[in-house]
Amino acid sequence: MTLESVLAIAGMIAVTYAIRAGGLFLADRLPETGFVAAWLKQVPGAVLAALVAPGVVAGGVAEWCAAVATALAFIATRSLLPSMAAGIAVVWVVRQLT
Amino acid sequence: MNTPILTPVGPAAALRRGIIEVLPLAASIAAYGLLWGVLAGQKGLSLIEVMAMSSLVFAGASQFVVLDLWRPDDLxxxxIILSTFVVNLRMLLMAATLKPLMVGVPKPLAYAAVFLVTDESWGLTMGAQNGGRRVRLAYLVGAGLTCWSFWQVATVTGRLLGALIDDPAxxxxxxxxxxxxxxxxxxxxKGKADFVxxxxxxxxxIVVARLVPGNFYILAxxxxxxxxxxxxxxxRQKRRGTA
Known part of the structure; x- marks a missing residue:
């Protein structure tokens, strides 16, 4: 381990924990009603949608089919594992075909 | 996950529940942890560096991004630190939504538990709150510790296996x-309102990912x-109020 890599990893550790702790620190000081409260409730879905959307759109037919398969499997089973498995299986199958 | 709890649950039961319900997600963490370990080896990270990063940074997305930048001879x-900050900034919003879990929890415990917040442990916990169910901090801790364990084993295994997996895609x-x-x-x-x-x-x-380099699109x-x-x-509330 070089000095640079120790510094880089130590820096990653510090900023990442500071972000997690900072969110908790903020949570104690945010109001529980009104716009901010309504806003925080919407954060989870919006963050996850933002996380996945560019990858799905930039992907090809395999990724689009797989995203639809994941959605359909979730509607049918209401549980995580079959939905994930359906998505991965469809990506694999479509890539074999194309 | 589908059975709603109507009676209060103790911390031990909530912990166990978190461990069990996160297992499907932990399996996927194992899959891309393995992938990350393989890539880390190709990029020249030593086993010790892999272990330090996985155990103490413990944030998959940022660890993937950092691999893109990693050049051992000219690091x-x-x-690396700035990209980590940008990619992980979403966890500020995530941790801020955990307040209902922290009611009555001692401060040091809360600040230790928040280390276990990841996309998976947090996403599962938020999902469990659906339908007004009260979720204990122990649920998040059980899920988070499971994710952490899977991440360590998978990344180290990937680093050790290295070249055996040639093309993950x-x-x-x-x-x-x-x-x-x-x-x-x-x-x-929860309903049609979620479309907005x-x-x-x-x-x-999608637009920001096209226009701005890096991972700002998640935050935006x-x-x-x-x-x-x-x-x-x-x-909608206002319209209902005046109608």
């Missing part, structure tokens, strides 16, 4: 990440999408 230390493993977050997202579905934040967040993220989509959702929410 861009500042760029051939097996569809690169889609594991997307499939996981899609499934988590669908698990949060989801589609706005997705749309903004998350902030604009949630603001749009909140605005729509308050507008």
């Amino acid at each position: 861009p230390v500042v760029a 051939r097996y569809g493993l690169d889609f594991v990440f997307t499939a996981t977050f899609l499934a988590l997202l669908f698990g949060m579905w 934040p989801w589609l706005t967040g997705a749309g903004v993220a 989509g998350g902030i604009v999408g949630s603001l749009a959702g909140a605005a729509a929410d308050l507008w």
